[in-house]
Amino acid sequence: MDAFCSDCKRQTEVVFDHSAGDTVCSECGLVLESHSIDETSEWRTFANESGDNDPVRVGGPTNPLLADGGLTTVISKPNGTSGDFLSSSLGRWQNRGSNPDRGLIVAFKTIATMADRLGLVATIKDRANEIYKRVEDQKSSRGRNQDALLAACLYIACRQEDKPRTVKEICSVANGATKKEIGRAKEYIVKQLGLETGQSVEMGTIHAGDFMRRFCSNLGMTNQTVKAAQESVKKSEEFDIRRSPISIAAAVIYIITQLSDEKKPLRDISVATGVAEGTIRNSYKDLYPHLPKIIPAWYAKEEDLKSLQSP
Amino acid sequence: MADDQEFDGSNPVDLSEHPSGIVPTLQNIVSTVNLDCKLDLKAIALQARNAEYNPKRFAAVVMRIREPKTTALIFASGRMVCTGAKSEEGSKMAARKYARIVQKLGFPAKFKDFKIQNIVGSVDVKFPIKLEGLAMCHRDFSSYEPEMFPGLIYRMKVPKIVLLIFVSGKIVITGAKVMSHFLFRVVSRVVPRKTSCAVLGFAKLAENLVLC
Numbered sequence: 001m002d003a004f005c006s007d008c009k010r011q012t013e014v015v016f017d018h019s020a021g022d023t024v025c026s027e028c029g030l031v032l033e034s035h036s037i038d039e040t041s042e043w044r045t046f047a048n049e050s051g052d053n054d055p056v057r058v059g060g061p062t063n064p065l066l067a068d069g070g071l072t073t074v075i076s077k078p079n080g081t082s083g084d085f086l087s088s089s090l091g092r093w094q095n096r097g098s099n100p101d102r103g104l105i106v107a108f109k110t111i112a113t114m115a116d117r118l119g120l121v122a123t124i125k126d127r128a129n130e131i132y133k134r135v136e137d138q139k140s141s142r143g144r145n146q147d148a149l150l151a152a153c154l155y156i157a158c159r160q161e162d163k164p165r166t167v168k169e170i171c172s173v174a175n176g177a178t179k180k181e182i183g184r185a186k187e188y189i190v191k192q193l194g195l196e197t198g199q200s201v202e203m204g205t206i207h208a209g210d211f212m213r214r215f216c217s218n219l220g221m222t223n224q225t226v227k228a229a230q231e232s233v234k235k236s237e238e239f240d241i242r243r244s245p246i247s248i249a250a251a252v253i254y255i256i257t258q259l260s261d262e263k264k265p266l267r268d269i270s271v272a273t274g275v276a277e278g279t280i281r282n283s284y285k286d287l288y289p290h291l292p293k294i295i296p297a298w299y300a301k302e303e304d305l306k307s308l309q310s311p
Numbered sequence: 312m313a314d315d316q317e318f319d320g321s322n323p324v325d326l327s328e329h330p331s332g333i334v335p336t337l338q339n340i341v342s343t344v345n346l347d348c349k350l351d352l353k354a355i356a357l358q359a360r361n362a363e364y365n366p367k368r369f370a371a372v373v374m375r376i377r378e379p380k381t382t383a384l385i386f387a388s389g390r391m392v393c394t395g396a397k398s399e400e401g402s403k404m405a406a407r408k409y410a411r412i413v414q415k416l417g418f419p420a421k422f423k424d425f426k427i428q429n430i431v432g433s434v435d436v437k438f439p440i441k442l443e444g445l446a447m448c449h450r451d452f453s454s455y456e457p458e459m460f461p462g463l464i465y466r467m468k469v470p471k472i473v474l475l476i477f478v479s480g481k482i483v484i485t486g487a488k489v490m491s492h493f494l495f496r497v498v499s500r501v502v503p504r505k506t507s508c509a510v511l512g513f514a515k516l517a518e519n520l521v522l523c
Binding site for chain 1: 439443446447454455456457458459461478479
């Protein structure tokens, strides 16, 4: 390694002495830098010694949303017995100390639980956390129903990632929040976010096609039927069918499965989509006149369509 | 669209005022007036004929008259809310009638600060509307959640009015405080834009969806 030596006044070859931590000029022997800090790891860890005791890393991943990045120091209880009076009360005092993020941490945990129940990826979860933090920064959300607020954050996060979840699905994992409350909380959040940053809330309208994959896989349909269902739903958007997209999706699934070999009963479809059986029947009635144009030709021919019961 | 469409069989539509030829029908007018004297609600409820008063449920007397068919909430402070009229003159007349009733019951009622607070109207544009296209075109003003409500909620900033727009082409207009011009221009402002970007189905206008 070469560096500039101040005595020799030129570039000379420099030796780094690891044991003393000195950088020494090899020509005149001048110590250029001493007490260099060794930044390699202090101990070796072996692969099979994993577990809670990995000494290389301390604490969890930093969370930029929390006030101090999630760095905390906790006084833990001593091993064995509860120890003497001093240490246990220390633990109590430590927890009572002002933790500005406590509400946030609890909220993030709730969002994480809900996201796990729905099987959502970490991006959606993080986005929901971010939305919640942005809303919380404006203190006006204190008195609101927290469950509905968190559920609405998750709902908006799913929508923004183009993987929308129906409000009924969010309802099923949110404890205690009704569809109406979540809807209202969602409007509130959209308004708050719109106030904070001028009109940046980008949320497209939902389409039946967004839910097809999920509903079909919940029902265990074959790839053929799934493809047919997706095509049908795309075609159906051109027609004037005045139904909620979820109901249309459910009705299309019903029709496609009736045309296939594995007919799913109305009840299964109702459970998988969250649409009431009566609604599926009514949507079927609305779709019936357009069926020849909606169902792809490679999947079912005219006669098969005629075999479908007329509503 | 028939531009010189007759409106309810009465005078033909004045196209200078309603350029789109569409006139909303008023459904409800809400107005408030200050009778400017403290009232004894119990006495009013006992003496007046069509009055109901349930202090545990609501702190006002609910009075109804047949002509014009309206309902009034009369508060102990002397303020009154009159709802249900189908025109502003009707609302004012009804409010005067209520004030007269209160006067006849022995209170020195006056008619101060009559103000129309809300006008609700409905309109049919007679063609189906692609709500999603509208929501995309007017993203900043529209809120369309098919799961929550089948209609699109359009919050117009100037004038500050909310329109509920449905796929069938029927529109509900609410939040207007001032009559006439606002109401009709509101519709004609939204409708031509919607005509170009919203007509469903087989018409070539469907392509214009992209242009707006």
